[in-house]
Amino acid sequence: MKPLNSQRAIDLVMKLMAIAGRSCEELGIATAVVDILRKAGVPASCIVFDTAHKRTPTPGQVGNLIVKLPGAKKLPRIMLSAHLDTVPICVGCAPKRVGDVIRSANTRTGLGGDDRAGVAAVLTAALETLESAEPHPPLTLCFFIQEEIGLQGSRHLTVSKLGNPQLAFNFDGGDPHKLTVGATGGERLKIRLYGLPAHAGVAPEKGASAITAAALAIAKLHKARWLGAVKKGGQLGTSNVGVIHGGAATNVVTDYVEVAAEARSHDGQFRAAIADAIEQAFVTTATQVKNCEGLAVRAECERRVDYEAFRLDPASLPVVLAERAIAEAGGVAKQSISNGGVDANWLVRHGIPTVTLGCGQRDIHTTHESLAIPEYLTACDIARNIIRHAAR
Numbered sequence: 001m002k003p004l005n006s007q008r009a010i011d012l013v014m015k016l017m018a019i020a021g022r023s024c025e026e027l028g029i030a031t032a033v034v035d036i037l038r039k040a041g042v043p044a045s046c047i048v049f050d051t052a053h054k055r056t057p058t059p060g061q062v063g064n065l066i067v068k069l070p071g072a073k074k075l076p077r078i079m080l081s082a083h084l085d086t087v088p089i090c091v092g093c094a095p096k097r098v099g100d101v102i103r104s105a106n107t108r109t110g111l112g113g114d115d116r117a118g119v120a121a122v123l124t125a126a127l128e129t130l131e132s133a134e135p136h137p138p139l140t141l142c143f144f145i146q147e148e149i150g151l152q153g154s155r156h157l158t159v160s161k162l163g164n165p166q167l168a169f170n171f172d173g174g175d176p177h178k179l180t181v182g183a184t185g186g187e188r189l190k191i192r193l194y195g196l197p198a199h200a201g202v203a204p205e206k207g208a209s210a211i212t213a214a215a216l217a218i219a220k221l222h223k224a225r226w227l228g229a230v231k232k233g234g235q236l237g238t239s240n241v242g243v244i245h246g247g248a249a250t251n252v253v254t255d256y257v258e259v260a261a262e263a264r265s266h267d268g269q270f271r272a273a274i275a276d277a278i279e280q281a282f283v284t285t286a287t288q289v290k291n292c293e294g295l296a297v298r299a300e301c302e303r304r305v306d307y308e309a310f311r312l313d314p315a316s317l318p319v320v321l322a323e324r325a326i327a328e329a330g331g332v333a334k335q336s337i338s339n340g341g342v343d344a345n346w347l348v349r350h351g352i353p354t355v356t357l358g359c360g361q362r363d364i365h366t367t368h369e370s371l372a373i374p375e376y377l378t379a380c381d382i383a384r385n386i387i388r389h390a391a392r
Contacts, residue, residue: 001132001134001388002128002132004124004128004377004380004381004384005124005128006377008124008127009120009121009124009376009377009380010097010102010373010376010377012036012120012123012124013095013102013113013116013117013120013121013371013376014095014097014102015032016029016032016033016112016116016119016120017090017093017095017102017104017111017112017113017116017117017371018093018094018095019032019116020086020090020091020092020093021084021085021086022085022086022087022088022090022091022148023058023060023085023086023087023145023146023147023148023149023152024053024056024058024059024060024061024085024145024146024149025060025061025085026060026061026062026084026085026145026146027061027062029084029085029116029119030049030062030065030084030143030145033065033084033119033123033143034047034065036123036127037067037123037126040126040127040130041130042067042069042130046067046068046069047065047066047067048065048066048067048068048161049062049063049064049065049066050063050064050066050157050158050161051063051158052064052145052146052152052153052155052156052157052158053145053146053153055156056145056146056152056153056155056156057150057152058146058149058152060145060146062145063145063153063158064142064143064144064145064153064154064157064158065084065141065142065143066140066141066142066143066161066162067126067139067140067141067142068138068139068140068162068163069126069130069138069139069140069141070138071135071136071137071138071139071391072135072136072137072138072391073138075135075136075137075138075390075391076137076138076165076166076167076390077137077138077139077140077163077164077165077166078137078138078139078140078165078166078167078168078169078386078387078390079139079140079141079142079162079165079167079168079169079352079354080122080125080126080139080140080141080142080168080169080170080171080383080386080387081122081141081142081143081144081168081169081170081171081343081347081354082115082118082119082121082122082143082144082170082171082172083115083118083119083143083144083145083147083148083153083154083172083343084115084119084143084144084145084147084153085115085144085145085146085147085148085149085153086110086112086114086115086116086148087110087114087148087365089109089110089365089366089367090104090109090110090111090112090369091109092106092108092109093106093109093110093111093112094106094109095111097373100372100373100374101370101371101372101373102370102371102373103369103370103371104367104369107367108367109367110364110365110366110367110369111361111369111370111371112369113359113360113361113362113364113369113370113371113376114172114361114364114365114369115147115171115172115359115361117171117359117360117361117371117376117379118170118171118172118359118379119143119171120359120376120380121171121359121376121379121380121382121383122141122143122171122383123141124380124383124384125380125383125384125386125387126139126141128384129384129387134388134391135391136387136388136390136391137387137390137391138163139387140162140163140165142157142162142168144157144343147172147343150186150188150306150307150341151306151307151341151342151343151345151346153343154343154345154346154347154350155306155307155346157346157350159350159351159352162352165352166317166352167317167318167321167352167353167354168318168344168347168352168353168354168355169318169321169322169354169355169356169357169383169386170342170343170344170347170354170355170356170357171356171357171358171359171379171383172342172343172356172358172359173342173356173357173358173359173361174358174359174360174361174362174364174375175334175358175360175375176326176329176331176357176358176359176360176375176376176378176379176382177326177331177332177333177334177358177378178333178334178336178357178358179319179322179323179326179333179334179335179336179355179356179357180336180337180338180342180344180355180356180357181311181312181314181319181335181336181337181355182266182309182310182311182312182337182338183307183309183310183337183338183339183340183341183342183344183345183356184264184265184266184271184309184338184339184340184341185264185265185266185268185271185305185307185308185309185341185345186262186263186264186271186305186306186307186341187262187263187264187271187272187274187275187303187304187305187306188260188261188262188303188304188306189259189260189261189262189263189275189278189279189301189302189303190258190259190260190301190302190303191214191258191259191260191261191278191279191282191299191300191301191302192256192257192258192259192299192300192301192302193210193213193214193246193256193257193258193259193282193286193297193298193299194210194255194256194297194298194299194300195207195208195209195210195211195212195213195253195254195255195256195257195289195297196208196253196255196291196295196297197252197253197254197255198252198253198291199251199252199253200250200251200252200253201251204253205291205292206253206291206292206293207252207253207255207291208253208289208290208291208295208296208297209253209254209289209297210246210254210255210256210257210297211246211247211254211257212289212297213257213282213285213286213288213289213297213299214244214246214257214259214282216285216288216289217281217282217285217286217299218241218281220281220285221239221241221277221278221281224277224281226239226274226277226278226281227239227240227241228240230265230274232270232273235265235267235270235273236265236266236267236270237263237264237265237266237267237270237271237274238263238264238265238339239261239262239263239264239274239275239278240261240262241259241260241261241278242260242261242262243258243259243260244257244258244259244260245257245258246258259282261278263275263278264339265309266309266311266337267309268308268309271309275303279301279303282299282301283299283301285299286298286299306341307341307345307346307349308345308349309345310344310345310348310349311337312348312353312354312355314335316353317353318353318354318355319335319355321386321389321390322355322357322382322386324385324389325382325383325385325386325388325389326357326382326385328385328389329378329381329382329385330378331378331382338356342356343356344356357379357382357383358375358379359371359375359376359379360372360373360374360375360376360378360379
């Protein structure tokens with residue numbers, strides 16, 4: 001097997017990280033990926049987009065990008081995936097290499113290695129495979145949209161367009177030797193609190209503050225230890241109240257507040273129990289905040305399961321293939337269970353057993369983000385090795 005074309009892999013990831021493409025605005029980066037594949041000789045007939053962006057909570061510019069490449073007919077189809085979108089802080093990134101690290105020369109931005117390094121690793125493996133004379137299995141490359149806002153692309157994926165892959169390998173994370181074989185489930189809550197407005201100086205007693213109701217509910221949850229790391233009866237999970245919007249002026253009793261919260265657990269029933277506790281705290285506490293006429297704040301809660309937890313058998317085929325590929329690249333695989341969601345949550349839900357591997361990203365979602373070039377190149381090598389081992 002020829003050595004990896006390291007310089008091309010590095011040039012590719014730097015090119016991709018320089019292209020803006022935050023969630024719902026992935027058209028530019030998707031177009032660049034298509035252009036790379038077409039220049040490599042991939043026929044236009046092998047490249048399609050689904051319509052996931054029309055079904056997501058926030059409409060986007062483009063759907064998931066799906067590429068189906070032919071291979072040896074007797075071999076099962078495998079899929080390599082990564083997500084196209086980055087978080088907003090990465091818009092304006094100017095990738096610059098300094099030794100064995102890539103950072104953004106624009107100190108006000110992140111790098112976007114999450115997950116352009118994954119996209120580049122998948123593309124590098126595909127390009128090297130296309131250039132090789134060795135037999136390979138039929139391949140599907142899938143580039144997801146809107147991962148950063150709740151795994152929306154993989155959730156709304158048109159599975160029928162994938163060509164029936166039997167297993168998948170998702171590139172998104174840090175250490176390329178870490179195999180994420182399971183991940184937590186997550187649920188989001190949007191709580192709306194409707195209070196009664198009044199002049200806060202002239203007649204505050206006529207008002208019922210939505211802010212007061214929200215504060216009391218959060219305090220109640222904190223006291224009962226339903227926030228942060230949640231441990232109840234031997235069960236574990238996490239929760240967070242992350243966003244609060246409300247109020248217009250200090251001299252007005254606030255009549256409306258909107259709160260965003262989340263609950264997570266590897267146990268679906270316990271995750272629901274955490275979400276139940278959050279909902280009940282707001283609903284019951286709201287009724288206790290009343291004006292002088294006995295009229296109370298009213299709370300409404302909207303809930304949505306973002307992704308269900310999963311855990312693969314440690315001896316399942318995608319895990320075994322990934323471990324072999326890592327060993328061939330000179331590493332030792334480390335199986336891991338994630339407390340965050342990954343696109344694999346939904347791929348497993350769609351019936352495609354999927355492991356997730358890292359690509360050398362560090363300090364993601366911050367202005368200190370960097371990409372470790374040796375680890376990124378290892379991820380490219382592992383992706384290429386996975387394809388080779390799937391052909392054996």
